Amino acid sequence: MTQTINARFLLDYGEFKFDVDLRLPGSGVTVLFGPSGSGKTTLLRCIAGLQRAPQGFLKINGKIWQDSERGVFVPTHKRSLGYVFQEASLFPHLTVAGNLQFGRKRIGKTSDAVDLQQVIELLGIDHLLARMPEGLSGGERQRVAIARALALSPEVLLMDEPLAALDSQRKQEILPFLIRLHKELNIPVLYVTHSQQEVAQLADTLVIMTEGRALASGPLAETLSRLDVPLAHDREAATVWPVTVVEHETDYHLTYVAFAGGTLSLPSIDADVGAQLRVQIYARDVSICLEAPTATSILNVLLATITGLANSHDGQTVVRLRIGTQALLAHITRKSAMLLDLQVGMGVYVQIKGTSILN
Amino acid sequence: MMLDAADISALWLTFQVASLSTLLMLMLGTPLAWWLTRTTSRWKGVCNALVALPLVLPPSVLGFYLLVLMGPHGPIGQLTTQLGLGTLPFTFGGLVVASVLYSLPFVVQPLQAAFAAIGDRPLEAAATLRAGPLDTFFNVVVPLARPGFLTATILGFAHTVGEFGVVLMVGGNIPDKTRVVSVQIYNHVEALEYGQAHWLAGGLLAFSFSVLLLMYSVLKTHPVAHQLK
Numbered sequence: 271m272t273q274t275i276n277a278r279f280l281l282d283y284g285e286f287k288f289d290v291d292l293r294l295p296g297s298g299v300t301v302l303f304g305p306s307g308s309g310k311t312t313l314l315r316c317i318a319g320l321q322r323a324p325q326g327f328l329k330i331n332g333k334i335w336q337d338s339e340r341g342v343f344v345p346t347h348k349r350s351l352g353y354v355f356q357e358a359s360l361f362p363h364l365t366v367a368g369n370l371q372f373g374r375k376r377i378g379k380t381s382d383a384v385d386l387q388q389v390i391e392l393l394g395i396d397h398l399l400a401r402m403p404e405g406l407s408g409g410e411r412q413r414v415a416i417a418r419a420l421a422l423s424p425e426v427l428l429m430d431e432p433l434a435a436l437d438s439q440r441k442q443e444i445l446p447f448l449i450r451l452h453k454e455l456n457i458p459v460l461y462v463t464h465s466q467q468e469v470a471q472l473a474d475t476l477v478i479m480t481e482g483r484a485l486a487s488g489p490l491a492e493t494l495s496r497l498d499v500p501l502a503h504d505r506e507a508a509t510v511w512p513v514t515v516v517e518h519e520t521d522y523h524l525t526y527v528a529f530a531g532g533t534l535s536l537p538s539i540d541a542d543v544g545a546q547l548r549v550q551i552y553a554r555d556v557s558i559c560l561e562a563p564t565a566t567s568i569l570n571v572l573l574a575t576i577t578g579l580a581n582s583h584d585g586q587t588v589v590r591l592r593i594g595t596q597a598l599l600a601h602i603t604r605k606s607a608m609l610l611d612l613q614v615g616m617g618v619y620v621q622i623k624g625t626s627i628l629n
Numbered sequence: 630m631m632l633d634a635a636d637i638s639a640l641w642l643t644f645q646v647a648s649l650s651t652l653l654m655l656m657l658g659t660p661l662a663w664w665l666t667r668t669t670s671r672w673k674g675v676c677n678a679l680v681a682l683p684l685v686l687p688p689s690v691l692g693f694y695l696l697v698l699m700g701p702h703g704p705i706g707q708l709t710t711q712l713g714l715g716t717l718p719f720t721f722g723g724l725v726v727a728s729v730l731y732s733l734p735f736v737v738q739p740l741q742a743a744f745a746a747i748g749d750r751p752l753e754a755a756a757t758l759r760a761g762p763l764d765t766f767f768n769v770v771v772p773l774a775r776p777g778f779l780t781a782t783i784l785g786f787a788h789t790v791g792e793f794g795v796v797l798m799v800g801g802n803i804p805d806k807t808r809v810v811s812v813q814i815y816n817h818v819e820a821l822e823y824g825q826a827h828w829l830a831g832g833l834l835a836f837s838f839s840v841l842l843l844m845y846s847v848l849k850t851h852p853v854a855h856q857l858k
Binding site: 377 | 750755757758759761765772773775
């Protein structure tokens, strides 16, 4: 059975109307992305039951948590969820171990609970257990908060901008733990952020929120490359591909990775053959040729099909392409698009000038 | 002899009244303060004003109304009579009831301040960690509001020890039954026994000062417990 999350909420605060109807995969990381005031946190709080939408329906992996038509509303403390707030919100009167145990001892004895020791190791907080929250750094506190939520073995983990209150150094300290968590634990995560970097590094599914509505939702690469979403027109627009390391060419300091539409060569990466990585390709680093470029310094030249064209406000044209099953975005000047007479359905060559490895 | 048997008896009675009243005020004041902190009811203002009333009312006014209400013709008096308890004025029980009402704001207000300082977040965090409302109250709110409970207990106790007007109105001046220290001091002064009055008054002064000093020094060194980290 495929696990799903069905969430439908309607809230009307006069100025702010909140109206979402989402069907999300019950596995992997779903990132809720959008500017502040777009309703990301409201959605998360409605799912947690911290806020009660007068009209709402919420079903998580077969369990109904809210059904306003039938008057069903399961209170937060009876929902199998973990919640990580923007500020760690540890209990100051308890040690780190006490904080971890607080929820843990209230879930009762279940055989399929995650191993607490594994969670402690995953987040690297073994040496902090006897400390009080007051003496911890911001990054340490947030790691404890994440561990505290994971220790519940929740059916869904809700994270509300867990990195937003941290400086960039602390962010870099926690991100690897989140990526590991994603790889090692099979708990679906709903993750709220307004950082494109976190989207690229963590999301499997992306929901784009704006003004209380879900503008788009779907698999990461698909959603990032949707032309009707402002993100594709952003100067920092990029697509993210999942890739597998296939070969190292040590003489040239190159690494070859396979993606769903072929192979890419990248500057040498310190990763074993077979390792799963993410490659981020900025739209501004992709150029288009009508014929196969014979003499070019660019190594990554791929055959692609144009699936969409849209004019941006600043003389740019955003081109959506498909290579195999992977979507790709290119930003070119409107003049180039006109001179090349680009049309949807055309086969073209793309040159990828640069890539970045995300993890 | 610095204190005679009547003085000792008054001291002991004062201690009993103050202890029992403080206990009752904490039991009554805790849920009341919690409700007043969390409620959005339109009766909140009215209830706050009622609780705070003894702060501004002359004790004789409160004592007078209590006397009327609890007397043989008052509604409370008739109720207690029917329950076979007799009437409360001029008894130990009446003294405790009056003390509780009179000193309640000294317990409720520090608790309210402490509860308000905790904010919503710890309660939400507790709920996401599977703690129900009562569980959250006893395992999160109470520990976080500890300085508030300390203040409430000390102020409630000390204020009960120091009351005079209400006690005189409701309790009278019956030796061993309702004659507390403050009344005993009054008796000594009336009888021009200044020496005896000095001992009791000085003792009460020293007690009140040291209790407050203790409270402020403990609160100063107490970690800022209600700030979530």
